[in-house]
Amino acid sequence: MLAVLDLFSESRPLWTPDELMRELGYTRPTLYRYLKSLKESGLLMSTRGGRFTLGPRVVEMDYLSRRADPLVAAAAPHLARLTAAHPCTALIVRWYGDKMLCVASESSAPNPVSSYPRGRPMPMGRGAIARSIMAFLPKQRLMPLILRYADDLRGVGLGQRPEDVVRVLKQIKRAGVAVAFGEVTPGAIGIAAPILDAGYPVASLCLTIGGQQAKGELIDRITEEVRIAARTISAEIFDQ
């Protein structure tokens, strides 16, 4: 039944029962039984024209998840403060072991180079956010990731061999912040620091600014602010 749910994607948010039957190979009564359960639970809903989409429970659960997340609560004032201080976008990206998703963001840039709403997936192989998290992973957890994203990591100039990547990440860990120039969004500078829970990276605080405003001295100042804000948030969420 969860396989039905998994078919609803960005490129294909609407399905007819017949399409689902064909895709999953279920018979008509079986599929309709699943659809009935999913509809009753609110995870799916039918639209006019006999198609199905994600339903109200999805919206409701995200609301719950947002309100129950101590990280989102702790980070909100810091995002507000940082965006008030600089024309930028500040975001919190959670790391779920295999992927990263933006869970909170606020923007004060007049024309943001890119949007980072809650739920937007972020790439694991590129950008300051990914590196700020990877730098704080224990080696055993890190190595599989480096191998999996070897191509991407090479592409942004982190080094040819895994050892080279590890060396760069060690530097980032020492600095406590990662900076990237246009790796995720062309023209955007990303400055990210990890949020640690019990010493283990669970998310990243990232501030993105347009490449134009990027005087070296300003970047240094922001870098320091991000580092400190991430540290503060880490302390606030630690055990609760």
Added chain:
Amino acid sequence: MLAVLDLFSESRPLWTPDELMRELGYTRPTLYRYLKSLKESGLLMSTRGGRFTLGPRVVEMDYLSRRADPLVAAAAPHLARLTAAHPCTALIVRWYGDKMLCVASESSAPNPVSSYPRGRPMPMGRGAIARSIMAFLPKQRLMPLILRYADDLRGVGLGQRPEDVVRVLKQIKRAGVAVAFGEVTPGAIGIAAPILDAGYPVASLCLTIGGQQAKGELIDRITEEVRIAARTISAEIFDQ
């Protein structure tokens, strides 16, 4: 398995396996099997301390649902325009047959009286939003609702008997807009017009302003703007 998911609520967003076992009466292996599936699908995740919460798939699905919703897309510029014109909160509330949820909102009020984020449930028996939708329901769909929320409807002075409520709703339908004073949030005025898809109400556009700014003439002007905006959105979403 969906019963497990249903337990995660605003008042109880964290559960231990033992609590779930006790609550649902499942044996240990059974519950763990469920948790494993739900964890693998990303609907649940475990936190430090062996507790479970809603997981990344929830965040991701809401993002999908938001991006795939033609109503959210069509309404966004209107919310922006209305909030730019008045210090207020403008929101879109979808009606799901048995409940209403805010699906989009934007605010320009300096100190909003209340917040209406996506996912917030709205009461079906009170407020301009509820009435703007009920007024456009066919009688057969309407009567059960009136009976179900009779107490609430009486409480806000819509009439003692169902016929009285029906009469008030007929007036609202003729006007095309509903106005309410402090029914959902004390001190807030709500002005709502239905969004129709194929003549059938699927949502409501609502504008809330603080009671202080509420000169009668201003309310009349806003009322007209809301009515027209809702009509425009209806036309835009009609069959895609």
Added chain:
DNA sequence: AAGAAAAATCTCTTATAATGAGATTTTATA
């Protein structure tokens, strides 16, 4: 880093509950 405690998973039999073919009912459409 080793041992104890707790948590999670595994094994295998039993019995429950999901499946599918086809018929039937309900809903939508003209």
Added chain:
DNA sequence: TATAAAATCTCATTATAAGAGATTTTTCTT
């Protein structure tokens, strides 16, 4: 209101979840 399409029902069959208890893995303590 008739016709087509969509959704649900029936029931025998079979697959597959459930549970008791043992076992493994993880976590915590010292």
